Structure formats: C-alpha cells, structure tokens
Amino acid sequence: MVRGHELTGEQWQVIEPLLPASGTKGRPRVDDRRVINGMLFKAKTGVAWRDLPERCGPWKTVYNRFWRWSRTGTLSALVARVRVIAEAIDELDREVSVDSSIVRAHQHAAGARRMTASHTGGSALVRRAQRTT
Secondary structure (H helix, E strand, O other): OOOOOOOOHHHHHHHHHHOOOOOOOOOOOOOHHHHHHHHHHHHHHOOOHHHOOHHHOOHHHHHHHHHHHHHHOHHHHHHHHHHHHHHHOOOOOOOOOOOOOOOOOOHHHOOOOOOOOOOOOOHHHHHHHHHHO
16 A cells, blocks of 8 residues: 555656665665655654654664765755656646745744843843933
8 A cells, every 4th residue: 555655656666766776785775665755754744753654664764864865965866857757747746835824923032122121131221221211
C-alpha cells in the first residue's frame, strides 16, 4: 500500500537512476526509497526527525542522508532533474495556495515605546520618557 506521501513504483523508477551510486566501503546503505520516503514524510508533516515512522528506516540515517545530500547539492540536483522530467510530460502541478490567516504579535513585540521599567533594563527608557515630558 502506498501512502499519500510515499513514492509510487512508477515515480521510484524515474528517480532511482538519478541517485548517486552507493559507496563501496562500510555497511550496505539503507534502501534509498525508504530514506526518500522518510524525507517526504518529514517535509509534508513537519514532524521532528526523531518522530519519523519506523517504515522510513532509522531516523538518524534519514537525517544524515538529507543533511549530506543538501550540503553536496545532490538534493537540489535531484529536484531540478525531476522538475524537468515532470515539465516534459506535463505533470508539474503549479497550483499555489496562500494562507490568509491573521497571526497577532505579543504585546511586547508591538514595537511601542515602554513607559515603565522592566526587567531588561527599562529604567533608562523611563528616565528618557520622563525628560521629554
């Protein structure tokens, strides 16, 4: 069963040849498909790395590969190549959604001049405000 954030078999066949080759030293690499599914799960849900489901492989492996591929430019190149392929077959969804909700700032973030002393050294502000009046 393929979940909404996981790659289908067809998508994986397109992406697999674009991935870097596995190294020859050390232990065998965790399956790339599981790791990419973990990255997609993280991107779509926003969960902490440690909260990735076990089906994505060890969270530390997913994080390390994401960090390494981001640093070396592998992830950017992969996304660029997939975008070109998607545009070529006219399957790129360009729909944009903008959230118009209002987020209010805390009163201390409003930027108004304080007229009373505070625990952050506001006594100087009080003196300045008293001098101007």
